[in-house]
Amino acid sequence: MSPPNYAGIVSRLMAVLIDAAALTVVTPIAVLGPPMMWQSLAGTPPAWFTSSFQIAGATLPLVYFSLAWWATGQTLGGLVLAIMVRRADGSRVGLFRAALRATLGLLFAPIWFFGMILVLVQAHRRAMHDLVFGTVVVRKPAR
Structure with missing residues (x-):
């Protein structure tokens, strides 16, 4: 199995724009x-x-992000850009973690976006919220 292909900042921000x-x-x-x-x-x-x-x-918005990340790891924006949220070990994100990630992201959107700067310098392209919630955003493998 090949190592994950982590999503960059442009893909992640475009996905958020599509979702918005x-x-x-x-x-x-x-x-x-x-x-x-x-x-x-x-x-x-x-x-x-x-x-x-x-x-x-x-x-x-809370229900949308929470259920999408929990059920498939992808919102509409993630689906369009072929990126998905996973736990750092590659497993699916649980409902509680997805809901907490969505809640804090929606409540503290400016901090969320500021934390995206870490994607540019962090080894696995993890934003601050990914580090907090133990998640990564990866490119969906082709079938």
């Missing part, structure tokens, strides 16, 4: 779509209905 673009399109549809449909069919939706979709929209 996807979330920018999907989130308003998820938040506004069902209440607008309710209104067109039955009048003003109840406050609990509208609020529940607002909460869902607020948590959508």
